[in-house]
Amino acid sequence: MRTCWLLLLGCLTVSCGGNFSNDDLEFINALPTREDLTSKLPRTGDSALEQGLNQRVGQLALGEISQRYVETRRVSDEFNTGLDGLLTVLERIRELPPTTRASELRVWGPWDxxxxxxxxxxxxxxxxxEHFxxxxxxxRKGSGEEGWWNAVAGTFKxxxxxxxxxGTVQLLLADARDHGYEMKGLGHLDRLDIVYQTRALPIGVQMHFVPSEHSLRPEFIYSYREIPGGLAEMGFLILDVDTILGGRREDVTIISRWTRDQGGVGFVSVTGGDLPAGRTASQVECWNASFRVTYSKRSWDDSEEGSASACPDVSALED
Incomplete structure (x- = not known):
């Protein structure tokens, strides 16, 4: 198996640069950029702390590293990993003039x-x-136009x-795998669907990770929203997972909102499965600029620690 992103980048690297027309730029500007799509969750800057972020912890106390931040970091990194190969390829495409030009068409390649x-x-x-x-x-060479198969399909209005x-982007991972190509880090998926909008604030991105039939991983839906100034939100829905003792499976929704330098707030909601009909188990947890818990409230044991006044103001992201 070959890594499709690395293969494509190798082909693009040997391509030569050149001049762009104004019309070329209109096509190129329809491609999403890294700044448009990636999550910008603050990092600790502490190497020792970074190494400990993946360690599972039990019941947390005030002043300890926030588990909601740890979960959000893990998901933010996975979110960005899902985009990285595609965005790296698109960045290289943006640097190269088209090989073929027609009034409503641009083609880069073909390359061996x-x-x-x-x-x-x-x-x-x-x-x-109305769109690109x-x-x-x-x-396979010599197979004609009908021989082309799609590894990625996108639109932009x-x-x-x-x-x-x-815009929308689909990574057609099952099709690529069937042809002997593997997208790095995404081998457990059949498809990755991306929907985004940059026309109004907050800008938003949603990613739907569709696992392959034989994958043990659950189906994930991630969403990301961002307002200039460092205020951002990441939400993720984990479907059909066993989180409560009893054998039935629940749906878990986690929403984290954060500021650039004042910490963040995480909300957890568990529904269905072994919970009584119509009931929801929920938690609110806040962390400060050092990523440590300042407030926690849990519905399942009616506990509350700290003061809600310690939570940063993230109300600008409320619907």
């Missing part, structure tokens, strides 16, 4: 697949009346300025 003799790849963009569409494609609008 140096890891698989007799195969090639290309990146294709079409401009429709793009495809990362591979084929511009609205309100440079790189402002709504």
């Amino acid at each position: 697949d140096s890891e698989h003799a007799g195969h090639e790849l290309r990146f294709v963009m079409n401009r429709e009346p 569409g793009y495809l990362l494609q591979f084929r 511009p609205d309100g300025g440079l790189r402002k609008g709504e």
Whole structure:
């Protein structure tokens, strides 16, 4: 198996630069950027603390490292990992002039697949009346237009300025795997669906991780919203997981909101499964700029520690 992202980057690296027309730039600006899509959760800056963040902890006390922050960091890193290979490829595409130009079409490539003799790849963009569409494609040489298969499919509908609008991206991981290509770090998935909007604040990204039939991992839906100034929110829905003793499976929703330098607030909600009908188990936990618990309230044991006044103001992200 070969890593598809590394293969494509290798092909792009040997390509030469050149000049862009104004019309080329209109196509290029329809591609999402790293700044548009990635999560920007603050990091501790403490190497010893960083090494301990993945250690599972039990009941927390005030002043200890926040488990809600630890969970959010793990998910934020996974969120960004899911985007990294795609965004790295798109960054390289943005640096290269198209190989083929037509009035409503741009094509980069085709380039030889140096890891698989007799195969090639290309990146294709079409401009429709209301949106752009793009495809990362591979084929066996000599198989004609019908031989191209899609590894990535995306759209962008511009609205309100440079790189402002709504977009979608699908990583067709099962199709790539069937053709002998593997997306690094995503081998347990059949598909990764991304929906984003940059036309209005807060900007938003949603990622749906669809596991393969034989994967032991649950289905995840992650969402991310951001307001300039460092105020951001990440929410994740974990479907059909066993979190409460009893054998039935629940759905878990976690929403974390944070500031650039004043800490954050995490909300946990568990529904269904072994909980009584119509009941929800919930927790609120706040952390400070040092990522330590300042307030915690749990519904399942009616406990409350600390003062809610210690929580940072994240109300700008409330619906």
